[in-house]
Amino acid sequence: MTYLGVVALMMTSAAAPAPGVYRPDANAERAVIPESYKWKLAPLFADDAAFEAALAQQAEARKKLAGYQGTLADPAKLRECLELYFATRRDANKLTLYAQLRFDTDHKSTAFQANNDRALKALNDFMADAGFIRQEVLKLDEKAFAAALQAQPKLAEYKVYLEDLRRRRARVLTPEAEKVLSLAGDNLWAEIDLNELPSDHEKTFGALLGDLPLPTVTDEDGKPVQLTLANFPKLRASANRQVREEAVEKLFATLRQFQAAFAGTLSGQVNQNIFYARARGYPTALEAYLDKDDISPAVYKNLISAVHANLAPLHRYVALRKKLLNVPDLHIYDLYTPMVASVKMEVPWAKAQTILPAALKPLGKDYLKVLGTALETGSGWIDLYPHKNKPSGAFSCSVFGVHPFIKMNYLDDLDGLSTLAHELGHAMHSDLAMVTQPYATANYSTFIAEIASTFNEKLLSDYLAKEAKTKEEKLYILNKLVESIRTTIYRQTLFAEFELAIHTAAENGTPLTAEFLDKTYGDLIRTYYGKDFTVGANDEMEWAYIPHFYYKYYVYAYATGLSSGIALAEKVQTGNAKARDAYLGMLKGGSSKPPLELLKGGGVDLTKPEAVEAATRLMDKTLSEMEKLLAK
Numbered sequence: 001m002t003y004l005g006v007v008a009l010m011m012t013s014a015a016a017p018a019p020g021v022y023r024p025d026a027n028a029e030r031a032v033i034p035e036s037y038k039w040k041l042a043p044l045f046a047d048d049a050a051f052e053a054a055l056a057q058q059a060e061a062r063k064k065l066a067g068y069q070g071t072l073a074d075p076a077k078l079r080e081c082l083e084l085y086f087a088t089r090r091d092a093n094k095l096t097l098y099a100q101l102r103f104d105t106d107h108k109s110t111a112f113q114a115n116n117d118r119a120l121k122a123l124n125d126f127m128a129d130a131g132f133i134r135q136e137v138l139k140l141d142e143k144a145f146a147a148a149l150q151a152q153p154k155l156a157e158y159k160v161y162l163e164d165l166r167r168r169r170a171r172v173l174t175p176e177a178e179k180v181l182s183l184a185g186d187n188l189w190a191e192i193d194l195n196e197l198p199s200d201h202e203k204t205f206g207a208l209l210g211d212l213p214l215p216t217v218t219d220e221d222g223k224p225v226q227l228t229l230a231n232f233p234k235l236r237a238s239a240n241r242q243v244r245e246e247a248v249e250k251l252f253a254t255l256r257q258f259q260a261a262f263a264g265t266l267s268g269q270v271n272q273n274i275f276y277a278r279a280r281g282y283p284t285a286l287e288a289y290l291d292k293d294d295i296s297p298a299v300y301k302n303l304i305s306a307v308h309a310n311l312a313p314l315h316r317y318v319a320l321r322k323k324l325l326n327v328p329d330l331h332i333y334d335l336y337t338p339m340v341a342s343v344k345m346e347v348p349w350a351k352a353q354t355i356l357p358a359a360l361k362p363l364g365k366d367y368l369k370v371l372g373t374a375l376e377t378g379s380g381w382i383d384l385y386p387h388k389n390k391p392s393g394a395f396s397c398s399v400f401g402v403h404p405f406i407k408m409n410y411l412d413d414l415d416g417l418s419t420l421a422h423e424l425g426h427a428m429h430s431d432l433a434m435v436t437q438p439y440a441t442a443n444y445s446t447f448i449a450e451i452a453s454t455f456n457e458k459l460l461s462d463y464l465a466k467e468a469k470t471k472e473e474k475l476y477i478l479n480k481l482v483e484s485i486r487t488t489i490y491r492q493t494l495f496a497e498f499e500l501a502i503h504t505a506a507e508n509g510t511p512l513t514a515e516f517l518d519k520t521y522g523d524l525i526r527t528y529y530g531k532d533f534t535v536g537a538n539d540e541m542e543w544a545y546i547p548h549f550y551y552k553y554y555v556y557a558y559a560t561g562l563s564s565g566i567a568l569a570e571k572v573q574t575g576n577a578k579a580r581d582a583y584l585g586m587l588k589g590g591s592s593k594p595p596l597e598l599l600k601g602g603g604v605d606l607t608k609p610e611a612v613e614a615a616t617r618l619m620d621k622t623l624s625e626m627e628k629l630l631a632k
Contacts, residue, residue: 021348024411026386030105033385037349039105040380043402044098051098051115054091058122061088062129072136075148075155082158085130086439092126093399095119100397101383104407108389131178137162138169160592161440168291171280186276201269202550208261209545212254217246227251237336241327248333252538255545259514262544267512269550270503285503289553293445294594299606300496300556306609307493307559308527310616314490315530316623317482322532324630329534332525332542340626343476345414349377349384352410352417356424359463360456362572364580370431374406374424381427382406382420394419396426400439404430414464418480421460425453433590445595446554450561451568451602452587457484458569471629478626485619488562489612494528495548496556502549517543563611564604566618571603579603 022034030038045051065088068081099119103112140148145166149155155162172178185199198206214227220240225231227250235247255262270285277288286297322330324339347355353375357368374381386392386409398404404427410416429452434442461481468474501520502512510516522540526533548555571579586602596606604611 021350022385024385026388026409028385028387030387030390033387036378037382037384038380039101039383039405041098041101043380044094044101044399048115051095054095055118055122058088058092058095058126061091062126065126066129066132069132070136072133073140073144075151078137078148079152079155081133082155082161085133086158088126089130090400090439092119092123094402096123097397097399097405101405101407104391105383105387106389107391128182131182134165134172135175135178137165138172157438158440164294164591167294171282171291173280177279181276181279184276185272186279199269199272199550201265201272202547205262205265205269205547205550208258208265212258214254215250217243217250219243233336236333237338239337241325241334241337244333244337245331248331249536249538251545252536252541255541256538259518259541259544263512263514263517266502266517266543266549267506270506270512273552274503274507284507286500286553293447295447295596296607299560299596300500300553302607302609303493303556303560303563303612304497304500306612307490307616309609310613311490311528311530313616313620313623314486314528315532316620317486318529318532320623320627330532331534331536332539338479340475340479340630341472343470343472345473345476346412347414347417348412349410352420353377355417355463356421356460359421359460362459362575362580363584367428367584370428371424374403374427382408384408384410386411394423396423396430398427398430398434400434400442404428414477414480418457418460421456422453425456428452428456429587432584432587436588437590437592441592442590444590447557447560447595448564448586448599450558451564451599454488454562454565455569455572455583458566459573462569462573471632475626475629478622478629482619482622482626484562485566485615485622489559489615490528492548492555492558494524495546496553496559498524498543499549499553499555560606560611563615564599564606567604567611567614568602570614570618 022037045054061084065081065084068077068084071077072081096116096119099112099116103109103116106112137145145162149159173181209229212229214229216224217227217235219225219235220238220243227235227247232247232251236244238244238247273285273289277283277285280288282288282291284297286300290297290300318330321334321339325334325337327334356375357371360368360371373379381403383406390409392409394406394408396404396406406420406423406427408416408420408423410420426449429444429449433444436442458481461477461484465474465477465481468477498521501524502517505516505520506512518540521543522535525535525539525542543549568579568583572583583602586598589598589601592598593601599606
């Protein structure tokens with residue numbers, strides 16, 4: 001594939017499409033989109049009839065698996081059981097992936113929804129039926145476990161899986177207690193990444209948000225519009241300050257009216273998390289939920305302390321934004337409108353197919369070969385364009401032995417290109433792990449899941465900035481990088497610190513009242529954004545709008561992921577082959593080692609502040625570059 005002419009292609013202004021080129025239309029029917037731009041699901045199942053047959057086979061496999069209950073002290077039976085367990089789990093994953101991908105092309109289809117629900121139920125039933133494996137493996141003492149590995153050499157393939165189960169053996173309760181916790185919704189022992197069902201508290205939070213009696217506001221055309229959660233982000237980002245101020249103020253004022261209810265739902269979630277942790281003997285919920293991924297709480301606390309030690313670039317950002325927007329004081333409602341002029345950059349699919357290999361060239365020819373397959377029109381990896389009844393957003397997903405699948409809603413623009421680079425990072429991570437590791441260790445922790453994606457975004461951003469043809473284009477690209485660091489590292493760490501603070505308070509017996517939550521969140525806003533930032537009367541209520549606080553100590557991984565991605569990308573971009581191979585080795589590692597050990601082998605130690613410092617230095621450097629361009 002040639003890289004010549006990339007910039008000229010990319011930076012041209014909007015023009016009429018070439019004959020036969022499809023132009024995205026979110027209101028189009030799926031049938032009008034050429035098949036070459038859609039998933040090909042045959043590698044999963046040839047058709048729905050094959051899906052039905054496999055669903056029926058799951059029930060038979062579960063019955064066969066149940067026959068091993070009570071026999072796993074015998075090493076031969078343990079080996080046979082694990083072989084059946086992983087084969088059945090893979091088949092169950094194929095069912096859920098096929099059904100999910102079908103459903104994600106048409107959320108109005110009751111048939112697709114029903115199949116998705118049936119597949120998820122089959123997977124949940126399988127995991128419940130397989131629970132005895134954990135119990136019996138944990139009953140083996142160290143001598144019996146070592147003897148089993150020696151007697152059955154084939155068990156070596158499952159050693160990492162077995163040792164990870166046994167790592168937390170002290171946290172396992174009696175079968176009766178385990179059953180009660182499972183019925184109550186405890187997910188501390190989830191062995192695979194299911195689409196976890198929301199807790200009742202999260203459901204209540206969602207219902208509260210959905211039922212908020214939001215008022216009308218004035219849009220950019222001076223017309224009254226109903227404020228909704230769907231149009232709020234657009235109104236909040238308006239170039240018209242009166243529009244964005246009214247939207248934010250009225251949403252937060254409405255949240256204020258229901259602050260006791262929101263505080264009750266969040267308090268319920270936090271105390272439920274603490275209950276699950278204490279039931280298993282953990283001192284804190286932080287330790288419990290990080291231990292799922294074998295992560296030390298020191299990583300979480302290091303992230304917060306490192307960000308606190310490097311707030312100066314964020315304060316500099318606030319001052320520059322205030323200056324560029326020419327406002328007397330900077331508020332929350334001023335954070336989402338562009339602070340430099342937007343530049344329309346058309347990136348049709350054909351251009352994306354050329355730009356991405358050029359941007360990701362530092363990863364080497366082997367990486368680019370697989371990337372080229374993924375990007376090939378008609379490969380079946382990507383469901384590219386939006387259409388009627390296709391939900392918004394993007395994701396990457398996979399099952400062992402089949403190439404990854406990427407969902408896009410590509411709109412021929414820079415945002416779409418960046419999102420595609422992000423999702424290809426996930427897909428390539430999965431593919432590299434699958435072709436290197438056996439099934440039992442091919443999955444990877446959520447803790448490192450965002451590294452490959454943000455790594456790709458960093459390489460793309462640098463490539464586009466280098467090849468920009470005008471000052472305006474370069475400013476626009478640099479600003480997107482700055483905003484990514486602000487929202488993903490600083491803002492998500494603020495969320496992480498808030499989550500830790502309210503859990504710690506509840507663990508010490510402090511009631512999580514609305515007043516306490518307001519003060520805790522407001523103090524963090526003031527600390528993070530500094531003296532040039534003004535906190536309004538209802539701004540402290542933002543906590544009530546954020547769903548991440550119901551995700552059980554997950555949000556910090558966004559910040560550690562981008563920090564690690566930036567640090568690793570900067571090493572690889574030097575052209576150091578060892579740095580590149582170490583990074584790719586981490587991606588190939590799957591779950592063959594603990595995630596912190598894999599990441600350290602890739603070149604980042606998150607128990608130290610260096611990765612966060614690299615990201616904050618990049619923000620400071622990028623702000624300097626923007627200021628120089630603005631001064632010209």
